Amino acid sequence: MNKKVSKISVITTLYKGNKYIEQLQKMIEKNAEILRKQYDIDVEYILVNDFPDEDVILxxxxxxxxxxxxxxxxxxxGIHVSRINGIKNSDGELIFILDQDDKIEKNYLLSQYENLGDNDVIVCNGYKELDNYNKVIYRDV
Known part of the structure; x- marks a missing residue:
């Protein structure tokens, strides 16, 4: 059984991150569409700009x-203080943290929500993209 939530917050800290904005917003758009259709959950996306000399261009x-x-x-x-600032200003009952150069599949938020169950935290793994293959970042060996 999944926790009932009405809003999920996704937080990304940016440092000279305008080159990532388009990809990030497209990924969040697809994920939010699926979450809304499946569970009627809203998504808020908070971009924390940690480079004051540059305006974020959506x-x-x-x-x-x-x-x-x-x-x-x-x-x-720094990234940790920026993440905390984003969390403090979020409205979601669940919070996801993405780095500016992360890539997620269109069903990532749905998958994480469904795997959360009644737990308070879920930790997921990722892949590092190499020339000829994807390498798991963390191994449990």
């Missing part, structure tokens, strides 16, 4: 399936 300022917010740090604070 790819799509009016996304269809999610809310996007940009939060600007007054000074460069």
């Amino acid at each position: 790819f799509d300022e009016r996304p269809l399936n999610y809310i996007v917010r940009v939060q600007n740090n007054e000074v460069n604070s």
